[in-house]
Amino acid sequence: MAASQTKELWPIRRHIVAVVLTGLGVFAVAVVLLWLALGLPAAPSADTRLNVVKIALSVVAGVGGVVALVVAYRKQRIGEAAEARERGKVLNERFAGACAQIGHEKPTVRLAGVYAIASLADQWPEQRQVCIDVLCAYLRIPYEPATDSPWYHDEESEVRLSITSVLSDHLRPGAPVSWQGHEFNLLRAVLRSADFAGIELTGGRLLLSLARFPGGWLSFDGMHVSGGEVWFGGASFEGARVTFEKAEFSGGRVQFEGAAFTGGEVSFRGARFTGGEVDLSGVSVDDYTAPPVFDEWETPPPGLLLPGAAAVAE
Structure with a gap:
């Protein structure tokens, strides 16, 4: 410039x-x-x-x-x-330093790098998407969590939980600096736990296609989607607890094509479908052996597309 x-x-x-x-x-x-x-x-x-x-x-x-x-x-x-x-x-030097931290072998240094990148994104709107891409790229690095650790938690899970917390904090209403409208590419991410509760999407894209949730709990409770796109295509929910309780879908599109609901728990209890589209119609019958839990209804609400014509209310 x-x-x-x-x-x-x-x-x-x-x-x-x-x-x-x-x-x-x-x-x-x-x-x-x-x-x-x-x-x-x-x-x-x-x-x-x-x-x-x-x-x-x-x-x-x-x-x-x-x-x-x-x-x-x-x-x-x-x-x-x-x-x-x-x-x-100065900003480029800070960016290089933060990237070096986030790639460090010690988890405490990586955590410092996460918050350094987030602070830089707040102050550097011209390169905010690049900073977001760095945080999301970290979550796409292959990772196998230690399932025998206390509370199914380890050092690497803590770093990843911190990254998802940073993303969520910037997508909730009232955030000092909003990251609305950007792309969050978590394609093939491995997440043991994450707190996306209360986030709002008015535009941009949140991509969780082919993501894996090995155990743990991911909360999208109270999430409000009024625009943009959320993709869970090909994601595996086996063994995890993923909740969309009291979420509201008033616009945009949420896509689950090819997702696997074969274990764990996925709950939409209390969710409101007031517009937009939540599409599960592309889920294979073979991958729908542990379907999501919805509130009881006589017919699915408008905008909610289920596999075939079968109701899944419980």
């Missing part, structure tokens, strides 16, 4: 020549108009010559003033460009 700002500026010589030529043009027009106003005299009177001199002096003073303004304007623009370059340099 700083480079483009300086490229837009003319060379100082061209600027001044343009201003001087403009001033001379104004002077010439003024003389012609004055001559016409006096009835085209062949020999100008002393008063006319005096007026022409006054106009010339005014034009010279005006041109000098404009040249001073041009020089001041250029100094301001060059200063702004230099400041922008310095800011960009």
Whole structure:
């Protein structure tokens, strides 16, 4: 951005020549108009010559003033460009440092990197999506949680839980800095636990296609989808507890095509379907042996598409 700002500026010589030529043009027009106003005299009177001199002096003073303004304007623009370059340099250095932290072998350093990236995303809207991509890319790194750890929890799970908490905090109403409208690519992510409760999606995309939830609990309780897209295509819910209780779907699209509901618990108790589309119609019958739990109804609410025509209310 700083480079483009300086490229837009003319060379100082061209600027001044343009201003001087403009001033001379104004002077010439003024003389012609004055001559016409006096009835085209062949020999100008002393008063006319005096007026022409006054106009010339005014034009010279005006041109000098404009040249001073041009020089001041250029100094301001060059200063702004230099400041922008310095800011960009500092932010890029912070970004490199945070990326080095998030790739560190020690989990405590990785945690520091997570929050450093999040802070940078808040302060750097031009590269916010890049910062979000780094956090999401970490969750896409292959990982097998230690199922024999206390509470099914280990150091790596803590890092991943912190990342999902950072994402959620920026998607909840009232967030100091909102990340609404961005893309959160968690394709093939492995999540033992995550708290997405209360998040709101008004646009952008949350991609959890082919994600795995090996045990643990993922909460989307109170989630409000009013726009954008949420994809769970091909996700495996086996062995996990995933809840959408009291969630509201008033717009956008939530897609479960190819997802596997073969174990664990998926609950939509208390969820409201007031618009948009929640589509489970692409789930195979063979992958629907442990279907989600919904409130009781006579017919599925509008916008909720279930596999075949079978009701799954319990």
